[in-house]
Amino acid sequence: MKVIRFQDWARPVPPVRREVRSATPEVDEGKTPLLFVPGFGHGAWAFAEFWLEHAAGRGFPAHAVSPRGHGGSGDSPGATLRAYSHDVVQAAASLPRQAVLVGHGAGALVVERALARYPARAAVLAAPVLGGWATFANALRRNPAGTLPAVFGGRLRMRPRQLFSREVPQAVAREYAGRLGRASARAQWQLLLHRAPEPAVGDPPVLVVGSPDDRIVPASALTRAARRYGGAPLLFPGMGHDMMLDARWREPIDAILDWLDKSGS
């Protein structure tokens, strides 16, 4: 628990226009709002495709925020992980009730950092890319041409087949991959070299979900991530990394909502 925060006090993150996309239930059942956080290159649109409406259909007010430089949010070339998590905390604090944070891909790393700043009701790390050299080596092995430029500040390019299972038609996968933007070079470097996040405020329950067939996050990384929060990952075989856009997108979001229903969030 870090009390002295000179960086936050003396150098607050500069404001930027933020895109938040929402789907809310027709009748407010008093359920906890969800805030989805996309990974690098993705925007709120990735959740607006299926998950937001589906969650709202099950009574959860659902929102997705695009961190600066992503989706429809304002441009911010030098953004850091701190700035991304600031965007998440700002979006969470603007909701009428204490929110559940759901981070996908590198968005899970951003959520981990946001949890140290905002007492979420619960958190879900979906196919979490939590960084470090193992992630880098894995990405380099599977996609050297798309990964290497990122080392020199270039764009990290994911191939459609890294992101989606074969159940997603080629054309659809290409269309989604074509919509991807990029994270700032600094944030990409921080993905490799970053300090462990501070402990989460308020000790919220954390669920890790993923797929053993994810071509970005190996199953061992999912297990490691879940162990940090004292659990085991919830696995969805046959799905690609972008679970919220994959053909069987309904299964993981239903499992997440079931978990939230059961834990009383």
Add this chain to the structure above:
Amino acid sequence: MTTSTDHDSATLWRDGRPVYDRGETVCVIGAGPSGLVAIKNLKEYGFGVDCYERETGVGGAWNWRHDRSPVYASTHLISSKPFTQYPDFPMPDDWPDYPHHGQVLAYLERYADHFDLRPHIWFGTEVVKVEPADGLRWDVTTKSTGGYGAERTHRYTAVVVANGHNWSPNLPSYEGLDDFKGKVIHSSAYKDPAELRGKRVLVVGGGNTGCDIAVEAAQHASRCWHSTRRGYWYAPKYVLGRPADQVNDGILALRLPLWLRQWLLHLTLRLTVGDLRRFGMRKPDHKVFETHPIINSQLVYHVGHGGIAPVPDIARFRRHSVELSDGSEVEPDVVVVATGYRPRFEFLAPDALAADAEGRPRLHLHAFSRRHPTLAVAGLLESDSGLFTLVHWQTVAIARWLRLHEAAPQRAGQFWTARVAKEPDRRWVGAKVKDTQRHWFEVAHVDYLRALQKLIDGLAGAKA
């Protein structure tokens, strides 16, 4: 919230009155900024919480609708957003650096809703008495603020006092004041510059409120005199295009020795604000950081425009004039006395807070009673930065302490003996702060938070 209200459910009695047992619930007194954050953090640590608030809404001093609110129409924060907000609930990005009091109230109301705190608060309920009972527990007697119904007593496992300290006006006594024919008001009663329009106004007090009201008087009154006891350092709200407190913390982060920081600030103020003696103001009789910081960009400007005439301390009031300590006389229509407030805890025996003859509680870290492990005070601080951050960490420490006290009484006992009961009084300030009534609970935010960090770390593992 559920509570016992009929006499049949009472299983305990005190002096022939029924006492309703609230079990492991903690009582919080007041739903202002300190009370709200206390409820939220106690909840986060798994405690049941009942809060009593004499008014009908949250916000305490920041709720201008409340009788005891000291804010006036144009009150703005003097600490910028990062220092003012609770560390885990930031103010919106699109708010200005120094929000208006209306925004602060909106922020507190949103905080209460976001963390679902309202169901824990009994509005319109005043605490009459807080008495130790049954070993370490507390009997809290309340009554309706409107005077309806009888008094009720509930027994709690602990009490967190968050009744604020800026509501009971501190009115100095002046010779001849009773005979004075002009109007004399305390700054707590000042609400709108219209009250000063066209009048000759004497503003008394060199604190932030006194300076702010003098600036308002400069713009609306026909004349304004500003009486202060001494010369002060006036820091502008912006330095180098950035909020001054943010620049100051950039320097603090370098961990420079105090003398060097003082020298740097003296130099910066000399280069930006200049030598105030040129404006007829007195040279400060102390170094910067040795009195509560005055943050005001407009005072010197209005003195320079002749809108404010700086004058010395008041010697005595006469029938139609006020004599000043230099022998000169001014003839104000209105005197605004901005001489601060005194903390009051009438519902508690002075002994519980180890208060001295002047009513100053002697608390460990200005928060923990040394006599009763289950009694704490939240927000009783004057800080060189905003208060919300400090009181957030104070209440985290209180929640952790109460959790440890419940879960591991033996470890808690050792901790108490070593760290709280016997630790000598300390001033959590770097500089030698003036020993005046207003400065006895002055803290430097970094020194104070470092001490809190140590306490919080020492209580690690106390989570529910």
